Amino acid sequence: MSVLSFRDVSVCYGSHTVLKGVSLDIAQGEIVGLVGESGSGKSTLARAAVGLAPLTGGRILLDDRPVPTRGRERPVQMVFQDPYSSLDPRMTVGESIAEAMRERLGKQARRAEIARLLALVHLDAARADDRPGRLSGGQRQRVALARALAARPEVILADEITSALDVSVQGAVLNLVREMRRELDLSLLFISHNLAVVRYVADRVAVMYDGEIVEHGPTTQVLGSPQHEYTRHLLTAVPGAAHRASAGNRHDVLSPTPKEHT
Structure with a gap:
């Protein structure tokens, strides 16, 4: 089972400390939401x-080994x-x-793999010949997900991937x-400032404030009965969120249309 582990991770830029000893695990098949305000x-x-x-300090491990960040085999991929x-x-x-694929395939095999990846994100194989300028924002984000999948990752880091999209998309x-x-x-690892979005997708939630994780646990617990003042502050910015979380209904926050091709 693949586990991505952040162990006492610190990052400093000059005299400014951005991360202060952050520890967090993401288990195989799990979606962990990371929430907090900008900065x-x-x-x-x-x-x-x-x-x-x-x-600056700490370690980032995949199955207790340092995460490879160079070369073609990168088991951790990021979508921006x-x-x-x-x-x-x-x-x-x-x-x-194709640029993100680990293997160098022949032309026919490459097109078949591209078609398979586009199908995974619900895009027609004919889109392979389009340039990004012909795609909507939602379609581009789907392509970015397909590109991440092309590397056959074990973990995907999704950084605010819906914040620039229309609500329906x-x-x-x-x-x-x-x-x-x-x-x-x-x-x-699903990063967002939007608690409603995180509540819809995440199994667990970690709340980050000023470079530290101040609260962490199952989604319904953290958003239903927040223990930290900062978590409660975030919830006040989402009208009705506290009531919905306490009701335990994850599906009343968003009602997306299944397999939307926007």
Whole structure:
């Protein structure tokens, strides 16, 4: 069973400490939500896991081994917030996905694998020949997910992947995230400032404030009976969220349309 572990992770930029001894585990097949306001350190934690932020202290491990951040085999993949900047506008969808593949396949096998990955994110195989400029924001984010899957990861770090999308499209992408976990047994760290979104997809929630995790536990517990003042502060920004969480109904926050192709 693959477990991504952050062990006392610290990140400093000069005299500014962004992360302060953060510890968190994401088990195989689990979605862990990481919530907090802008500047709390959420994205830095994910960037550290893929080698984009230098560790000042601590370790990041996959099955008790250091996470590889170089070379073609990278078992931890990150999907970024902005679907409009995450893909090279000069490359076709197929070329972007193929670039992330571990193996160098022949032309026919490569097209078949690209078609399979696009099908996983509910896009037609014909989209492989399009450039990002012809896609909507929701379609681009689906391509970014397909590109991450092309590397055959064990863990995906999803950094605010719905925040730049329309509400109707958000629901479709969230349904896709849940489907990916179910069908591929993937582990996901789902980063968001939106508690309603996290509540819909996450098994557990970690609340980050000023570079530290101040509360952590099952989603219904943390959002239904928050123990930390900062968690309660976040919940007050979501109208009716505390009442819904205490009712234990995860599906009344969002009602996405299944398999939306937007």
